[in-house]
Amino acid sequence: MTDGHLSADVVRELIRTGEAKPLLAGTEVGPTWYADHWWYVPVGAADGADYQPADRELSAEFDRLRVRAQAIEDVQAELDGRQ
Amino acid sequence: MTRWGFGRREPVSEPGRDELAAAQQVVDMFATEALLALDRYEQSFPAGDTDRARRTADRLMDWWRKLKLDDVRLDPEGSDAEQILVTAAELCFDPKNEWGVSLEEASAQAVSRAALEGRTMPTTTVADLREDFEDAYGGRAVLPERDNDWLGQSLTRLARASLLRDVIAEGAQVRVSAPLREAGDELVRQGQRLMDDRRDLARRQEAPISRRAAFAQQVRLTSTYTAYSLGVDLTGAPHWADLALKAPAFALYMKETMANWRDHSDTVASRLDPAQAQLRSVRNDLIGTLGTGPPVTRRDNRALRNAADRRPGPDR
Numbered sequence A: 001m002t003d004g005h006l007s008a009d010v011v012r013e014l015i016r017t018g019e020a021k022p023l024l025a026g027t028e029v030g031p032t033w034y035a036d037h038w039w040y041v042p043v044g045a046a047d048g049a050d051y052q053p054a055d056r057e058l059s060a061e062f063d064r065l066r067v068r069a070q071a072i073e074d075v076q077a078e079l080d081g082r083q
Numbered sequence B: 001m002t003r004w005g006f007g008r009r010e011p012v013s014e015p016g017r018d019e020l021a022a023a024q025q026v027v028d029m030f031a032t033e034a035l036l037a038l039d040r041y042e043q044s045f046p047a048g049d050t051d052r053a054r055r056t057a058d059r060l061m062d063w064w065r066k067l068k069l070d071d072v073r074l075d076p077e078g079s080d081a082e083q084i085l086v087t088a089a090e091l092c093f094d095p096k097n098e099w100g101v102s103l104e105e106a107s108a109q110a111v112s113r114a115a116l117e118g119r120t121m122p123t124t125t126v127a128d129l130r131e132d133f134e135d136a137y138g139g140r141a142v143l144p145e146r147d148n149d150w151l152g153q154s155l156t157r158l159a160r161a162s163l164l165r166d167v168i169a170e171g172a173q174v175r176v177s178a179p180l181r182e183a184g185d186e187l188v189r190q191g192q193r194l195m196d197d198r199r200d201l202a203r204r205q206e207a208p209i210s211r212r213a214a215f216a217q218q219v220r221l222t223s224t225y226t227a228y229s230l231g232v233d234l235t236g237a238p239h240w241a242d243l244a245l246k247a248p249a250f251a252l253y254m255k256e257t258m259a260n261w262r263d264h265s266d267t268v269a270s271r272l273d274p275a276q277a278q279l280r281s282v283r284n285d286l287i288g289t290l291g292t293g294p295p296v297t298r299r300d301n302r303a304l305r306n307a308a309d310r311r312p313g314p315d316r
Helices: A008-017 A056-082 B017-043 B052-066 B080-093 B103-116 B126-137 B147-169 B178-204 B209-229 B239-244 B248-260 B262-269 B274-290 B298-309
Strands: A027-029 A032-034 A037-040
Touching: A008 A032, A037 A056, A056 B052, A056 B147, B017 B052, B017 B080, B017 B103, B017 B126, B017 B147, B052 B080, B052 B147, B080 B103, B103 B126
Parallel strands: none
Antiparallel strands: A032 A037
């Protein structure tokens, strides 16, 4: 971590080892939960830009979105179970 | 119940307009698919079944609640399909409405509400959606056997797409992983073949030239979401496709890739071979440079080159 930022490579490795969890499955860049904080790369940042911590307001929004993401996964599991 | 996008806080950084527009189009695609699925569910009851409206409403409410679609920021000026679907859900959840819901009623109410609120009124009917689906996909769609399953699957895709859009709207960058991009390319090839087949059919049927542009547009849109939605069936259910279809960013990637295919499709429609297409590209470049004709974007040229270089997909 440098200056409160995380490089994209570090986040990718954290996701690979299960220490960090992306909000959206299947993404290599996107909001990610790690060490009790949300990290993200702002839209418009250059390719390969570092992750930065989300502020409290944005973190609350990501929390809400995570609840929706979990609901989707629960329904998907139900649908998969029918096949 | 539904949040209409008012009173939202501003995102930390302004999301890219193009990215947000593309994500919204993916939401539109799956709203259309969900309406088709709801239509099929409604039509599965025998004619004259007095419980049809109530049972259709109960089924839609069940999926809507499970997927927490109430929390989705639906666009009041979204596509016709989005407006009709939201109206159908609102009718279902109206405590004073014991009758239930029909798509016909939801379509009529969506028009009335838009008129009252001074918005652009939806012009698409469910009959239009059925016809477009048939035009674009013919009898080649392999739909889930159980109507309720298709409804659940399509609403799940809508929920995923809207989640992705809302993440982008918060100002966060999203990029699909490399393995899924490769999986996407394969599914896109399936969709492209469908598009070419349907366009070829339109030519053979000598559709009026005035209708061809609209037809091509609809074929592209419908082929994209049907290839995506039904990709597992189309490709013989490979494991990677199954994974890809559950990644919301994948839909966005696929939609953008399909859009780039437009130039290729136009080339096919004109019966040009790749070499001729390349020549046309060069000629357009020159015209663009001289500024005497419509400029050809770098994206256009890249799409043409990609079309010429594209590897044929495996036959399955």
